[in-house]
Amino acid sequence: MIDINPKNILIRYNILVESDMTPEEVAEQLYPTDPHILQVAKAVFEGDEDEVVAALQNTIDSGVDPLSLINDALMAGMEVVSTLYDYGLLYLPDVIISAQAMIEGIEYCKEQSKQTHESKGKIISYVVEGDIHDIGKKIVTVLLRANGYEVIDLGKDVPVEEVVAAVKKEKPIMLSGTALMTTTMHAFKDVNSRLLASDINVPVVCGGGAVTQDFVSDYDLGVYCEEAADVPKIADSILQGLDIRKLRDTFHKH
Amino acid sequence: MSVKRYSSMEYDNFEDLLFGHSKYPVKTGLGLEIGAGYTTAEINYAPRPDAAKNKATLVNEYERITRDIMERMVQVGFPSVVLETEHVQQMTNNPTWGGEVATAQKAIMEKYHDEYGIKCALRHTVGDIRGDRESIDLRGDAYSRILESFEQVASSGADMLSIESLGGKEVFDHAILRNDMRGVVFSVGILGALDVEYIWQDICSIAKKNNVVAAGDTACAQANTAMFVAGGLLDFKLSHSVASVVRAISASRSLAAYEAGAIGPGKDCGYENNIIKAITGYPISQEGKGSTCAHSDLMGNMAMQCCDLWSNESVEYRGDFGGTTVQCWGENLSYDCSMMNTALEAGVGKTLRDVLMVSDRYRDPQAFILSYDNAYRIGEVITAHPDDLYLRAKEAGMKACELIESGSAGFLELSKFEKATIKKAQNDLKSLDENMESFIDNCLDIYSSEVDTFNPSNYGL
Numbered sequence: 258m259i260d261i262n263p264k265n266i267l268i269r270y271n272i273l274v275e276s277d278m279t280p281e282e283v284a285e286q287l288y289p290t291d292p293h294i295l296q297v298a299k300a301v302f303e304g305d306e307d308e309v310v311a312a313l314q315n316t317i318d319s320g321v322d323p324l325s326l327i328n329d330a331l332m333a334g335m336e337v338v339s340t341l342y343d344y345g346l347l348y349l350p351d352v353i354i355s356a357q358a359m360i361e362g363i364e365y366c367k368e369q370s371k372q373t374h375e376s377k378g379k380i381i382s383y384v385v386e387g388d389i390h391d392i393g394k395k396i397v398t399v400l401l402r403a404n405g406y407e408v409i410d411l412g413k414d415v416p417v418e419e420v421v422a423a424v425k426k427e428k429p430i431m432l433s434g435t436a437l438m439t440t441t442m443h444a445f446k447d448v449n450s451r452l453l454a455s456d457i458n459v460p461v462v463c464g465g466g467a468v469t470q471d472f473v474s475d476y477d478l479g480v481y482c483e484e485a486a487d488v489p490k491i492a493d494s495i496l497q498g499l500d501i502r503k504l505r506d507t508f509h510k511h
Numbered sequence: 512m513s514v515k516r517y518s519s520m521e522y523d524n525f526e527d528l529l530f531g532h533s534k535y536p537v538k539t540g541l542g543l544e545i546g547a548g549y550t551t552a553e554i555n556y557a558p559r560p561d562a563a564k565n566k567a568t569l570v571n572e573y574e575r576i577t578r579d580i581m582e583r584m585v586q587v588g589f590p591s592v593v594l595e596t597e598h599v600q601q602m603t604n605n606p607t608w609g610g611e612v613a614t615a616q617k618a619i620m621e622k623y624h625d626e627y628g629i630k631c632a633l634r635h636t637v638g639d640i641r642g643d644r645e646s647i648d649l650r651g652d653a654y655s656r657i658l659e660s661f662e663q664v665a666s667s668g669a670d671m672l673s674i675e676s677l678g679g680k681e682v683f684d685h686a687i688l689r690n691d692m693r694g695v696v697f698s699v700g701i702l703g704a705l706d707v708e709y710i711w712q713d714i715c716s717i718a719k720k721n722n723v724v725a726a727g728d729t730a731c732a733q734a735n736t737a738m739f740v741a742g743g744l745l746d747f748k749l750s751h752s753v754a755s756v757v758r759a760i761s762a763s764r765s766l767a768a769y770e771a772g773a774i775g776p777g778k779d780c781g782y783e784n785n786i787i788k789a790i791t792g793y794p795i796s797q798e799g800k801g802s803t804c805a806h807s808d809l810m811g812n813m814a815m816q817c818c819d820l821w822s823n824e825s826v827e828y829r830g831d832f833g834g835t836t837v838q839c840w841g842e843n844l845s846y847d848c849s850m851m852n853t854a855l856e857a858g859v860g861k862t863l864r865d866v867l868m869v870s871d872r873y874r875d876p877q878a879f880i881l882s883y884d885n886a887y888r889i890g891e892v893i894t895a896h897p898d899d900l901y902l903r904a905k906e907a908g909m910k911a912c913e914l915i916e917s918g919s920a921g922f923l924e925l926s927k928f929e930k931a932t933i934k935k936a937q938n939d940l941k942s943l944d945e946n947m948e949s950f951i952d953n954c955l956d957i958y959s960s961e962v963d964t965f966n967p968s969n970y971g972l
């Protein structure tokens with residue numbers, strides 16, 4: 258069997274760009290300082306559901322309002338996770354595991370509080386008609402929930418009619434649609450025209466394997482984005498008042 | 512039909528693994544013999560979105576595709592070709608559509624065969640339509656339709672039968688996004704293998720009845736999903752070492768089709784086929800640099816090392832500067848085959864094999880474990896536990912970890928992150944249950960509650 262040193266044949270760029278610091282070391286620099294909140298944020302970072310609840314309980318016992326912890330502690334922890342993911346220091350499963358712990362934490366805070374908690378906003382998430390590729394949608398959904406949004410998950414292979422009916426009923430701030438096939442992604446256009454026909458101007462954020470920026474730019478409500486991790490950022494921008502044109506300016510990168 | 516587990520390797524030595532040669536060549540179609548000393552291109556295509564409107568437009572589209580390919584093959588002087596029709600949903604859902612497409616394609620292929628003597632064969636890959644919107648029902652109505660579709664294509668001109676089966680996918684999707692090795696072993700090694708074994712007994716009966724070839728399956732829905740989430744070198748989504756472990760385990764799943772009677776060539780997108788060939792001696796189809804029209808991978812040359820058919824995965828039918836896409840990609844694949852066949856004739860096949868393999872061996876852990884020597888080693892641990900689906904899957908995963916770790920003492924460079932994840936995967940696998948019974952019991956508990964769509968009765972559990 259032939260064997261040779263590959264150094265003149267290929268370059269493992271992932272090793273070239275790897276940071277000297279561990280994710281934990283970088284996270285240390287980003288955590289909030291309040292010791293109670295730090296404990297919660299760390300537990301979110303580590304993705305330890307039991308620890309998240311224990312830390313929340315400690316903090317609540319010390320007299321802090323449970324609902325305020327959603328933003329101040331849980332979200333703060335998730336921020337650290339998102340930042341490290343953007344830096345390429347954390348991987349998708351780390352984010353999903355933290356997101357799950359975060360979602361448990363939100364539930365716990367809600368249970369502990371007498372008042373009702375308003376989510377940041379309602380979002381409909383779905384995979385287009387004819388398409389069953391749903392892993393990307395699952396990722397998007399978990400990330401949105403972990404960022405404090407209420408997600409109506411319509412599932413996969415969702416008929417256009419059903420999407421439109423759900424929009425009318427739920428009045429979401431945006432839609433997150435996934436399509437993996439060139440043969441199915443045209444359903445976005447149908448959703449777009451059906452919504453426009455009813456004078457509904459909600460952003461239809463589209464992503465998934467087959468989808469391209471050019472394709473999405475072609476219909477009025479379309480906003481394109483590549484990365485699941487950017488979907489909560491788009492939602493945040495919508496809350497800050499960005500309209501579809503501005504969303505495109507910010508998130509269309511090609 | 513019964514299931515016969517592999518307890519030993521059909522190849523005695525990894526040095527004997529080579530493209531164009533298999534221990535048990537498969538005669539099929541019009542004069543073709545796969546793995547009998549030469550390689551053949553396998554061209555795979557998708558109709559344009561509008562073409563699936565109705566049966567007539569679809570049949571017409573496949574006729575054009577078939578004619579284009581056959582024409583280009585004779586224009587450039589290639590001696591053999593395989594066509595693979597991967598069903599669009601409508602074709603499996605309406606079994607007669609698939610049958611009519613097969614008839615139409617075969618008629619054109621026969622014409623070219625009669626006129627020019629070109630050796631050719633037609634594979635039909637039926638769509639796995641068992642997962643609907645709400646749930647997965649592996650053994651219900653949709654399954655009957657799949658079998659009906661196999662009947663139709665087998666009796667209408669398809670020479671080889673395949674499917675990309677879904678079994679285990681619901682638990683796998685959940686597990687892979689959480690780095691959950693227990694879920695990976697359970698979904699791929701147990702659930703997947705049980706499903707593959709179940710459906711392939713039926714497919715093999717249909718193949719036998721119609722005198723066609725039960726070719727084989729792939730762990731696309733599992734191992735390729737992991738590979739795609741893992742992505743390129745700079746995609747920080749999933750550890751490439753974890754994707755390698757999934758790949759190794761997936762060989763145990765795909766093997767179940769051959770244990771139920773399939774005889775190859777296994778499906779192109781089953782990158783685990785290197786391991787399958789080492790175990791079974793059956794020919795395989797593979798894809799790599801010729802499938803960049805469909806996706807990118809990190810082993811484009813290496814994938815040729817032991818292939819018998821050389822495929823492009825799938826390309827949408829349309830015009831390109833050099834002809835239609837099926838002509839361009841088909842020509843590309845066939846020139847690759849020419850090169851391999853020349854090397855075989857000249858007696859330097861193994862040298863070319865090694866050049867192809869070494870050029871990618873150290874590009875990524877996924878390539879490293881599929882290099883033919885390492886693929887063989889994974890095959891050995893799978894066959895060491897013939898009567899225990901659990902152990903053979905777990906041990907295959909452990910072997911991948913061990914290979915990557917020892918590789919990193921040599922030319923395989925690993926990032927700190929990859930080193931850490933491989934350690935973790937190893938520890939997670941090591942700490943799993945001792946035996947299959949308790950493993951399955953535990954998993955049934957865990958995943959019945961964690962995964963909504965998981966229904967053990969789909970697997971006879």
Ligand code: B12
Nearest residue numbers: 388389390391393435438439464465466485638732805825
């Ligand atoms: C895994 C897979 C499957 C699995 C799906 C498992 C599952 N639960 O999803 C199974 C085996 C079931 C499958 C089936 C089929 N598949 Co398939 N499949 C793939 C494969 C290999 C990987 C897809 C994947 O999971 N990627 C990883 C995920 C994480 O990526 P993602 O979904 O794109 O999501 C990421 C981003 O896009 C983004 N994102 C996702 N959603 C959103 C939303 C928004 C708003 C934003 C901003 C971002 C975003 O976030 C994610 C992370 O970054 C692709 C290959 C490829 N090149 O894509 C083929 C592929 C998509 N499949 C294909 C085909 C043809 C099929 C079948 C028709 C095959 C058949 N004959 O049966 C069936 C389809 C059945 C149907 N009606 O849908 C073709 C599609 C060709 C085309 N026409 O475009 C592909 C491209 C393969 C190919 N090259 O031929 N498949």
